[in-house]
Amino acid sequence: MTGNDPSGSPDTAPVDTLLAANRAFYGAFEALDLGAMTRVWEESERIFCVHPGWQALRGHEAVMESWAVILSNTSRIQFTLTGVEARTSGEVGIVTLHENILSQVGSQRHTASAVSTNLFVLDRELGQWKLFHHHASLTVLPEESEGPVN
């Protein structure tokens, strides 16, 4: 495990492109854009996704169906990411963070805080990181946070 090595050595893909892929994931979520969300994910049967409180979903069809439901039932969602840490090991990128979430479903607004593990794999031919594992779970706000937004 090589840690935060931005040098892009042969065995270590750059962390900056990993962070960009992670931002693209939350950008697709905030844009409620299923096409963009689909492009973020690896198109494979091994992909794994845990939405907060949900069971684990495995495989492209199940995961994308869940996103279709979530994105179509959300009026607005906004993420403030804190405690973001990104590491690479060979072709695997590991991003951990807290999601501070403002969302609106119908006319109801919600605030929530979740912790997330996001794993990406580097497709060296395309030069792109693809998400293959997202595990998010609700949590109390980190102590360093200023608390929930009213």
Added chain:
Amino acid sequence: MTGNDPSGSPDTAPVDTLLAANRAFYGAFEALDLGAMTRVWEESERIFCVHPGWQALRGHEAVMESWAVILSNTSRIQFTLTGVEARTSGEVGIVTLHENILSQVGSQRHTASAVSTNLFVLDRELGQWKLFHHHASLTVLPEESEGPVN
């Protein structure tokens, strides 16, 4: 990403030893053995641990303190692991599973179901997998389960 390749090729560590390391983690938890739990984990500052509903803990001291508290406050705990999937990519081992938990704190018995992401790194010198990331979150029981144990 090479998937389930038990052949132990130069770039792929065997999945069977990864699964043994994963079992050692739950074995240490069931034995309420802090020494064994400490040996399961990588001794580093990058280790990351989310107990169900907790904030993310980072670093050896914080993670081990949490285990000391949990193990000393648990009278008995038993895991039935389902849906275990293990993959390796270079020196990273990725295990996902559902934890079906029977526990006793004081005289109170509890059942719970959690989904967990466990990430290991292979120390090739020692020939051992070390846990560096555990993210567990409570969930409803998978549909294929027979339901909670009464």
